[in-house]
Amino acid sequence: MKIKFLIRMEKDKYVKEILKLKKEKNAVILAHNYQLPEIQDIADFVGDSLGLSIEASKTKADIIIFCGVDFMAETAKILNPNKKVLIPEKAICPMAMMLHPEEILSAKEKFKEKNPVVVLYVNTHASCKALSDYACTSANAVKVINSINNDTIIFGPDANLADYVKKHTNKNIIAIPKFGNCPTHHKISVSDVREAKAKYPNAKFIAHPECRKDVLEMADFIGSTEQMIKFVRTSEDKEFIIGTEIGIIHRLRKENPGKKFYPVADTAICPNMKMTTLESVYNALKFERYEINLDKEVMDKARKSIERMIAII
Numbered sequence: 001m002k003i004k005f006l007i008r009m010e011k012d013k014y015v016k017e018i019l020k021l022k023k024e025k026n027a028v029i030l031a032h033n034y035q036l037p038e039i040q041d042i043a044d045f046v047g048d049s050l051g052l053s054i055e056a057s058k059t060k061a062d063i064i065i066f067c068g069v070d071f072m073a074e075t076a077k078i079l080n081p082n083k084k085v086l087i088p089e090k091a092i093c094p095m096a097m098m099l100h101p102e103e104i105l106s107a108k109e110k111f112k113e114k115n116p117v118v119v120l121y122v123n124t125h126a127s128c129k130a131l132s133d134y135a136c137t138s139a140n141a142v143k144v145i146n147s148i149n150n151d152t153i154i155f156g157p158d159a160n161l162a163d164y165v166k167k168h169t170n171k172n173i174i175a176i177p178k179f180g181n182c183p184t185h186h187k188i189s190v191s192d193v194r195e196a197k198a199k200y201p202n203a204k205f206i207a208h209p210e211c212r213k214d215v216l217e218m219a220d221f222i223g224s225t226e227q228m229i230k231f232v233r234t235s236e237d238k239e240f241i242i243g244t245e246i247g248i249i250h251r252l253r254k255e256n257p258g259k260k261f262y263p264v265a266d267t268a269i270c271p272n273m274k275m276t277t278l279e280s281v282y283n284a285l286k287f288e289r290y291e292i293n294l295d296k297e298v299m300d301k302a303r304k305s306i307e308r309m310i311a312i313i
């Protein structure tokens, strides 16, 4: 159905209507840590890709509203093929767009005598996941790869995460594509970190493994968004420079009122993650748009790699 107009209401009214519709339709709202503060505040669960994938696999709701980007909503659909999964905005992940099924097939062919295992970051489309043996997230990539018996691993699409994994395993990691990256993390530079450290000398620098190798070398802690949240919660330190998308700072401040957080760079913003608004969540619930539909065979194949990952962690 084509929506010809968007209903405009004040923020409080949207929140009220969203909560009402959510109850009426037995819907659950999942939001990634990088979503806008007001979206995080109305969500039933806020987390990283892994946490949200697990929540999606456990939910009893009939409708899942996924506030994030396309591959995340696809993952929720793969794990819940009989439920309606809606994404409020057609938000894409530029990194997921960097890998295509043909590239996986060609790498498998090229290294076939080594019997490679394909491990793909969850930031991939379903058509790629369907060709993989295991999925992984930034939280568990090292654990998943170390649990595999083969020595040769085809890994994609994030070359920075591939570098990070290489450092923590003895496997032969073949990155596909060669220079895949998350533009938001890849643009965080060594000079950003130096400047932030000079400005906040008492702060610990915590970074996401999607950052470049030279930036990670300057970090006091490296982890996924959820691992960063845990690190901050349990740390004795009071100030932190945040080396990931700035959306996470909302949750960090909310959960740690006595601590201070500074973005490593004000430009660490993923525009795709910021597309979702209260208005679009309302419209998703009201008009049940935009629904994720995937081919059954693709979903069945992709599910195996996600379930293998969940079994390891």
Ligand code: SF4
Binding pocket: 034, 069, 092, 093, 094, 095, 096, 123, 182, 183, 184, 185, 245, 270, 272, 273
């Ligand atoms: S932050 Fe990076 S990986 Fe995450 S959705 Fe944006 S572009 Fe993709």
